[in-house]
């Protein structure tokens with residue numbers, strides 16, 4: 315007999331999660347604030363709960379997927395709902411921060427519920443397939459007990475006992491996502507301003523991917539070992555990057571592009587160079603991501619005075 319599962323929240327993602335569970339044969343109960351979204355799932359065999367309380371009472375595993383963690387907590391902390399949580403496993407798949415996840419986990423414990431906080435690094439169309447990466451954190455025993463059920467949603471992995479870890483790794487994924495997408499916006503604007511066909515841009519972009527992947531892998535390796543001083547393996551120094559950035563800043567100015575993006579890069583380089591890292595490996599830049607300049611520590615061995623900015 316497959317585990318009974320309830321899904322709270324049937325937006326684009328929640329409906330995809332529910333469909334995967336129904337398809338895998340889990341007796342599924344669904345609830346959504348706007349009841350009309352439950353009808354297609356009822357047609358697939360789900361039981362539609364009239365209230366959150368009914369949905370939680372129907373199953374041992376409760377998957378929550380609403381807009382964010384705050385909306386989810388507002389639903390679950392309703393006193394009439396909270397009294398149904400004892401003995402349940404709540405799998406929170408709404409986006410939130412590590413702090414919210416830890417706070418939710420503490421509160422769930424006071425209610426006698428088990429809690430896993432998750433991050434979906436996938437789009438609704440691939441939910442239920444091995445391509446859908448889902449990270450969860452919280453008690454390993456709770457994950458292990460329901461691993462088979464959770465695996466129907468995608469490639470679900472347990473990333474730590476600290477309930478905040480999945481949300482923290484989601485933030486890592488968002489940094490990667492928007493780093494790439496905002497860079498692409500800048501690239502498209504330059505190509506259009508220079509009359510370059512976007513098909514040409516796309517070809518060049520793809521060719522650049524392995525180079526950037528290599529640079530990122532090297533950066534991570536050097537950051538792990540705090541190897542900031544340039545050596546024989548250094549691919550490029552802070553100074554070389556800072557110099558090349560002038561070309562991007564110039565072309566952006568010429569075409570009246572929002573200077574915010576290049577200004578951010580410039581100010582990071584200025585801080586690093588002022589602190590003596592001109593000739594250090596680019597990995598020295600990892601020390602200049604915090605807001606307060608005075609918080610930036612000195613590099614190990616990378617304190618030469620700057621030759622120029």
Ligand code: NAP
Pocket residue numbers: 323324325326327328346347348351379380381382383385388389407408409410434435436437438
């Ligand atoms: P969506 O289509 O906009 O659906 C939002 C859902 O949240 C709806 O079911 C909505 O109910 C419900 N909701 C919002 N506020 C609520 C409240 N105060 N009380 C009760 N229900 C409330 O969004 P989505 O794309 O499914 O995203 C849901 C979650 O998955 C988000 O945390 C998102 O970050 C995460 N996620 C989404 C994707 C994606 O590609 N879509 C990928 C990764 C993660 P109504 O129908 O009544 O409005």
